[in-house]
Amino acid sequence: MSVILAIESSCDETSVAICNNGKITANVIANQTIHENYGGVIPELASRVHQQNIVPVIQQALIDANIDKKELDAVAFTQGPGLLGALLVGVSFAKSFALALDLPLISVNHMHAHILAHFIDDPKPEFPFLCLTVSGGHTQIVLVKSYFEMEIVGETLDDAAGEAFDKTAKLLNLPYPGGPLIDRHAKLGNPLAFKFADPQIKDLDYSFSGFKTSILYFIRNQEKEQSNFIADHLNDICASVQHSIVRILLQKLKKAAAQYGIREIAIAGGVSANSGLREGLQKAAEELNWNVYIPAFQYCTDNAAMIAIAGYHKFLNGDFVGQDVAPLSRMEF
Structure with missing residues (x-):
């Protein structure tokens, strides 16, 4: 069994999902409506709102999945590509969260995750x-x-x-x-x-x-x-x-x-x-x-469920990263 918490913060959605042995049991997304006033995403505003959203979004995901944080086996996160400030919030929190619970870290390429979203539901x-x-x-x-x-x-x-x-x-x-x-x-x-x-x-x-x-x-x-x-x-x-x-x-x-x-x-x-x-x-x-x-509509736009399913397969493959991992605004495919 493997229970993975995943964090997505590459742009303006703060999202956290729980993957329990390959099944998505929670997928919480907090959108940032503030950018509507500017006709596009403002990177600095996005990173600040991520800081406000990430703790309550994680708490809600754990509640939805009926999982205690002590039951987690790993923490997956979007390393890139994306807005550097937004990624920094997600990566930093994932590293701190994993360190506090002595959990392994799994870095996920955002674009790989979009593709692997097809392995959340049937047919695959x-x-x-x-x-x-x-x-x-x-x-x-x-x-x-x-x-x-x-x-x-x-x-x-x-x-x-x-x-x-x-x-x-x-x-x-x-x-x-x-x-x-x-x-x-x-x-x-x-x-x-x-x-x-x-x-x-x-x-x-x-x-x-x-x-x-x-x-x-x-x-x-x-x-x-x-x-x-x-x-x-x-x-x-x-x-x-x-x-x-x-x-x-x-x-x-x-x-x-x-x-x-x-x-x-x-x-x-x-x-x-x-x-x-x-x-x-x-x-x-x-x-x-x-x-x-x-994919279902909820897995088309940025979401943590796709990070979680990608993290699940990397977990099975033993593909982990250390605490020195850093966010990458541009990331090799």
């Missing part, structure tokens, strides 16, 4: 599988050979798909976080109403910088001709942007699946909660006879 993918990992900071196609062996076979050369959603939301004067709002408006619009730049990138890599620029110029030009253009066409703009991003993402994913001869396909990361991407993936699965794996 079989190795090897391809995982399209899409968030505000990352867009990657990962060949997953085992719990510990992963290879990036395609990634964005500049901006991430999630950033394209967020920047579009700002252009449309939608409040932060804008990605989910674009998804909501897209359901009411025509996805073929407008066309934007189609990045021509070789191999399995992505690029969204030019795509974002084409949206910017399109909206500026239309607003010059029609002052209420955004308000009058908001649903169609959102639907068209979402349709374009999903199409770009799936084109490369299909190419990767064919290149590697793999039919086990998964998505992960915050953008995997997007309904357009989920629907597009399901359609591709029907056309190409894929076995598709889509």
Whole structure:
């Protein structure tokens, strides 16, 4: 038996989970609404709020899991990548907590954890599988050979798909976080109403910088001709942007699946909660006879359950770190 407490603090969610012998028995997330006032995450504010949240979140996780801290076998934590100040709070607390209880420490790569979130619930993918990992900071196609062996076979050369959603939301004067709002408006619009730049990138890599620029110029030009253009066409703009991003993402994913001869396909990361991407993936699965794996919504955005399941497999492998471990804003995959 193994009972692992996991801490996630890479950005603006303070989250703690308990993994009891491979099963998630608690997953508590404290969100930081303060950043809505600024249209994005303010790193210094994020780290301060983590300090306020981490103790009560840990206490609540132990209560939810009906576990006493003396029953814990290890402490897992996000080492990186992420905001350095935010990571510092989680890493420092994990080290102190483990030291006080004489528990081993398990460091987890945040991006690995997003992929391993697929092993929280059934059905679980079989190795090897391809995982399209899409968030505000990352867009990657990962060949997953085992719990510990992963290879990036395609990634964005500049901006991430999630950033394209967020920047579009700002252009449309939608409040932060804008990605989910674009998804909501897209359901009411025509996805073929407008066309934007189609990045021509070789191999399995992505690029969204030019795509974002084409949206910017399109909206500026239309607003010059029609002052209420955004308000009058908001649903169609959102639907068209979402349709374009999903199409770009799936084109490369299909190419990767064919290149590697793999039919086990998964998505992960915050953008995997997007309904357009989920629907597009399901359609591709029907056309190409894929076995598709889509995580539950609570495991798409940043959460400690994914850190806990990753920590569980590292625990079984005896993969521990010492008290000299430090947070890393950038971390090798």
